Amino acid sequence: MLLFAPLIVCVLALAFDHLMGEPRHLHPVVGFGRLATGVEKRLNTAPGNPWRSLLAGLFSVILLTAPMLGLAIWVSLAVDGLLLVLAQVVTLWLALSLRGLAEHGKAVAEPLREGDLEKARDQVSRIVSRKASALNEQGVAAAATESMLENGADAVFASLFWFLVAGIPGVVMHRMVNTLDAMWGYRNPRFLYFGRVAARLDDLMGWVPARLTALTYMLLGERTLAWWCWRTQAPQWDSPNAGPVMAAGAGALNVRLGGPSPYPSGVKHRPALGGTQDANAVSVEAAITLVRHGAWLWLGVVLVVTAVIFLVVR
Template identity: 60%
Template structure:
């Protein structure tokens, strides 16, 4: 079993790679995974009423699709853990975790929105925002753009950074691959519309399960590093009203930690969605987006610091590397 010192070192190395290189520019594994997922969904969830699989229950087909896509990744990772030597395995783990992380990517996307927003270039900010959120951005004002970008940083920080670190620490390479694959499928299929309501349910529920603990650790991290009392109050009183069991605590605690108001109505392709208000304070601005990025980065540094202290404490007590 990999020691905590080794796991912490892998996390640090992966984060350094992410800081220096960002996400893989070519042949990103998640892009390839997404293309395979699209191909499989079109065959197991066809819109043609005459298709052979049309009579099968979409919930069953969605569950089959999740298993078909995720199980081989976990199996291959388990085989690699069994056959690779320690140095080779550590290198593979670093690359896998690096490909699952998106700390630099979140910062770049946030700055791409915040910089033009601060400069008064609202159309450019809207265009950049449309690359990272699913809501309609063409009619959003400055406050709505800042709110959406802030929410994206807070929520994706939980999914693409803290959850990846958590599952690697808990279950190694199989854990991080399992979570990242399921999270990607939820992002693709987790819509509550006619096409995906049943087919995407397995991915959505499994993602909720895998994200439950990391989301609450993320919320706690935001609270400790920000306005703690406000963050905890928002988490306790406002998060339950949010439709996502994991995004609610993360964004409520994040809004409280930043001392701003998030949530509220948001336009989607299906119409205007009335969402609960989160946090308390002034409306968000371009500076709020940057503050959310800083909060996320301070959270990562704090996690690494705690892991380092724990790892060396265990080493001093047991002498085990």
């Protein structure tokens, strides 16, 4: 029973996510984000001073993560049996967002399918930072497809990975670091140095999960094209983790992503990713399906590995 506990936790957490989704009120990640906003306003007082800003960012990361990580470690050591399994299930469920990901993606795909571009723009503005009003139909679909692929890595596969590797402390630490990177990891005057520690920690914690995610997308899609995109297009991407994930995902779906994208600060020219087909409502839904099937694949792999270990040690 103990050997199969990680598999049981993953299955139950994904089941909770499927049935209930994310808590609508009092979500701990939302609360952590609000706390991080308050800390940043108080401590990020010298963005023009590189060393002072960098040290303030380091101190802020430690201040925000150390108490929660300590609590997670204490729970893992002080609790056992069914109570520990329950704590693991709840923690992983709160870190996962497969249903939320699908809901956001479908909210964009449905108006696109119906020809309601304005509604699709409004919905995509909720999940990406691009200037939605400047996006055409293909641009909206591409933005949503990219969001599904990239957030599949952060909100689904990385959470599963860190639970399997380090239990509750791993899940909690990754979710905190990923949240701080999402809030502070901007290359603008205010966060260029202050957010650097959070950004580098997120790169470090996401390195292995991102490549496992890329492998997952490749195995479940057009393998040859996905592999080619991963090897040739991903290195051109700024992010060491988003590049492999989105390149392999775009290739797996044979959809064209990347390229020029409008942001409030101007047009950002990004390397092209994927194949030859334009993004549309179908590609958004296909990306959701790819992430969902990937989660099932991971459960299958965990089952096989657990069964092999069981047969060896019995």
